Amino acid sequence: MHDVIDQDILSDKIREKMTSLDINQTQLSKMAGISPAALSQILSKERTASSVVLVKLANALGVSVDYLLGKTPEADFLDVIRYGKAKELISSFSSLTAxxxxxxxEMIELLKKT
Structure with missing residues (x-):
């Protein structure tokens, strides 16, 4: 038995993450490797996302597919590490000298104060 995707939840979750990442539909479609038209149709609930597209969107947004489908309440830290830019950031940071x-x-602390 296949679960039906709640398109309202999917659209809301994608929009929430786009807002928090300060990205637009064009940027997300490029990041996810899908057409802008496909993303627009998913967001307007005119089209159901395939499992492949769900994975691409989750990876681009730094969350799990479960988060996008509303099965987990929020994107947790492990999702961000697994799927997002945080993985690249941690890898780069680890290669730096102490x-x-x-x-x-120090730079982070300065940025937090602004």
Whole structure:
């Protein structure tokens, strides 16, 4: 038996993540490797996303497919690490010297104050 995708939830979750990431539909479609028209149809609930497209959208947004489908209440830290830019950031950060890592933390603290 196949679960039916709740298109309202899917559309809402995608829009929420787009807002939190400050990206538009064109940017997300490029990030996910899908056409802008397909994304527009998914967001307007005119089209049901395939499992392949769901995975592409989840990866681009840094969340799990379960999050997009409303099966988990929020995108947790592990989702971000697995699917998002955080994985790349952590890898890059880990390759820095201790001194450079310290500088990065200082920059983060300065940015948080602005």
């Amino acid at each position: 001194k450079d890592q310290s500088r990065i933390f």
